[in-house]
Amino acid sequence: MSKEIKVVKQVMEWNDDVSDKIKKLTSEKKVCIVNVMGSPGAGKTSFITRLIEELKDEYKIGVIEGDITDTIDAEKIDKLGIPVVQLQTNGACHIEAMSIEHILPMFDLDNIDILFVENIGNLVCPAEFNIGENFRVALLSVPEGDDKVAKYPLMFATSDSLIMHKYDMKEYFDFDDMRVENDTLDRNPKSKVFRLSSRTNEGYEEFISWFKDKVNESL
């Protein structure tokens, strides 16, 4: 196994160098990159769509949609009149900084304040790769179950915020929100935990207040 491990490390070191380059560029251009991560079906696109609606009068927004294949999510964002680039990873399970570096010149960065990156639906690999982001938001939807922070700790330990998403569905599932909150704070005491529904809008007011503070710190 040592061969595989060695190479992964090399890719990761290279990845971190490129991530630092991206951070330097976005700092000059006053662009805040937000890395949105979570399982397939956690509701990442609905969450980004909701934030676009809430923030578009105040901030200039762009989106990079990461997917294995297809353009389903990018089409949803495009309909909102927001600049969007579809990154297809051709089977790869995460986004690397090298792809973001390649895509950034496709945006007019002087006219972007917030650039959302919707990562591949996967609780494992995306967490290992910095992509030049200013901060990370991890989504865990209620139907996925309350043991997911314990089972996939890295993503939740490295994110600035945990969203319990589809929170309006809580009554239909055996889901202990305090277990999720405690498992998250045990691994990352600085994480902010929110309970949101993109369908009913529950919890968004508080989240957006935190989110805007994070963005404004970065710009």
Added chain:
Amino acid sequence: MSKEIKVVKQVMEWNDDVSDKIKKLTSEKKVCIVNVMGSPGAGKTSFITRLIEELKDEYKIGVIEGDITDTIDAEKIDKLGIPVVQLQTNGACHIEAMSIEHILPMFDLDNIDILFVENIGNLVCPAEFNIGENFRVALLSVPEGDDKVAKYPLMFATSDSLIMHKYDMKEYFDFDDMRVENDTLDRNPKSKVFRLSSRTNEGYEEFISWFKDKVNESL
């Protein structure tokens, strides 16, 4: 990127050699390995638990529980009095044949007919690695959404069966089951599509009939 791609290919070729070795051994020992895949929270452990209850009088069953970390799922299986080994991947997003080869001697294979392998919760990477399985079952739970076969095609194209799981939740979600069925059959016309709920037991009778035929073919 070529460096990374080259190495992944090497690992995969090695993986396939080991997978073939496992198949030879399990064919001699009359053990059927079932690779159970799906997202985090798709309900893989509930599904395996349900099958154990339905089949344990007829077949001798063992389980390999794959997880990034922890022993949460293995403890659930152990409570049923079924031989179980917890494979912790230490951060890796999939199971490789080499791990299964290492674990198999920990079971008394003369006393196992069906060996379930619960793969890591991930719709991407596990699909790329054969682990010596006789067949694959992919779970997609209703709350994850009906676009997942289109977005993560490899897993569903390479599985012998697609389970729409948590099907009792369909009324609460905007989920087009015919889209899922058609997207699956477009990619893999031989796949068998089932609608199951491990809570209400809906759909299990038909599924178990198919499952037993697959196991009996393999033994």
